Amino acid sequence: MIKVGIVGGTGYTGVELLRLLARHSGVKLQAVTSRKEAGMKVAEMYPSLRGWVDLAFSTPEDARLTECDVVFFATPNGIAMQQTGELLDAGVKVIDLAADYRIKDLSEWSKWYGMQHASPDLVEEAVYGLPEINRAAIRDARLIANPGCYPTAVQLGFLPLIEAGVIDAGSLIADCKSGVSGAGRKAEVGALFAEAGDNFKAYGVAGHRHLPEIRQGLTRIAGVDVGLTFVPHLTPLIRGIHATLYAKITQDVDLQALFEQRYLGEQFVDVLPAGSHPETRSVRGANVCRIAVHRPQGGDTVVILSVIDNLVKGAAGQAVQNMNILFDLPEGTGLDIVPLLP
Known part of the structure; x- marks a missing residue:
């Protein structure tokens, strides 16, 4: 089983990741972080996950993320770049759903996101996670920049x-x-x-x-x-x-x-x-x-x-698709969902 951590589990992208991963046959959810909601049960904030997710939110320090196989960052821009290096050094793969590693030109990135990059050495290494273009590179990646919606x-x-x-x-x-x-x-x-x-x-x-x-x-x-x-x-x-x-x-x-x-x-x-x-x-x-x-x-x-x-192909679903490729699972694992109508 792939041990999974999610940093920033209280937003819409985070809860969408939880919805998809909760029914994924190949993963075990290890930790979901939120500084503000640490100690609260995930299902208390999101009753839709009752019976599916039994974890409580924890602080990043208490989450023991370095023991995971892969960590998803469902955080605002500028957070993942502060923590990715430590996780990669520990052998953890990282999938960032924000924009920290999407743009290769650092001056262009700073212009649009209004801050200096905290881990510029990792930007060139990051693989842009659009499977229909970069599937081969995704398979061998340590760090995946999940595309925007x-x-x-x-x-x-x-x-x-x-x-x-x-x-x-x-x-x-x-x-x-x-x-x-x-x-x-x-x-x-x-x-x-x-x-x-x-x-x-x-x-x-x-x-x-x-x-x-x-x-x-x-x-x-x-x-x-x-x-x-x-x-x-x-x-x-x-x-x-x-x-x-x-x-x-x-x-x-x-x-x-x-x-x-x-x-x-x-x-x-x-x-x-x-x-x-x-x-x-x-x-x-x-x-x-x-x-x-x-x-x-x-x-x-x-x-x-x-x-x-x-929130799915534009964010969390594509991130799970990337994870499946990364760990050599069938690409559709956990993603065989019929759209909702009406």
């Missing part, structure tokens, strides 16, 4: 087109919408029901911290710098991301066949039949990205529709 939906949508070189990579557009859980479990006016309900708004148009992550990933695939306009929106949903992606076609190809071939055998990417319009509710609670590709009026613009659950 928007970057997952956007990169999976553009990936087949950029790999095939059939679009203009200099003028990409990502028009994305997310539910309020993407903002985390914290008291914030904009996430209040009276503010977010019955409302729809764009934010971060001048620049969003996921922009450099997406651009880095797409540039690596393209082999040249990509031009990307990324505009996120907040919707009155709890879960879900819908990414509508636009690009100019430079070669006349069968787009449907291109996507179907690229994702053939990928358990967690579902290319829908031609003409489909994926809905966020079709992935709610599941570790799957559903994609549809369109060419309106047969013109020179391709439109990709990509939907994920931001």
Whole structure:
């Protein structure tokens, strides 16, 4: 059994990790940390886990994390980079669900996250945990940078087109919408029901911290710098991301066949039949990205529709998928979940 620790188990990503790992046949939950809630039973905070998780929250010092096989960081940005080195030195593998190790350019990272990096020597080593691109590297990794939610939906949508070189990579557009859980479990006016309900708004148009992550990933695939306009929106949903992606076609190809071939055998990417319009509710609670590709009026613009659950394939589910690869388990172990409807 894989001995698992979770640092930061009180947020939405943390409880989603607990939900998935509690039914995972190959793991044993060793510790779940929270300084503020130390001593409280996990199931007391999250009654949905009654009968599934019998642990109490502990402080990181009392959790004996160095005795784990893998530790997940479900913490705010800037926490994992303080503790990762010690864990790696003890032979523990680390999967960071925050952004501490996603961006290779440290000056770019500091610009967007407003702090100096505490373990810059580990940034280059970290493997970006998007399995559909980096599966081989993930298998041999000590440290995995779990992708962000928007970057997952956007990169999976553009990936087949950029790999095939059939679009203009200099003028990409990502028009994305997310539910309020993407903002985390914290008291914030904009996430209040009276503010977010019955409302729809764009934010971060001048620049969003996921922009450099997406651009880095797409540039690596393209082999040249990509031009990307990324505009996120907040919707009155709890879960879900819908990414509508636009690009100019430079070669006349069968787009449907291109996507179907690229994702053939990928358990967690579902290319829908031609003409489909994926809905966020079709992935709610599941570790799957559903994609549809369109060419309106047969013109020179391709439109990709990509939907994920931001807490699962966009966070905790993808982290468990990475863990499965890391420990040579079947990739879908613990992730064979039917989406919730309605």
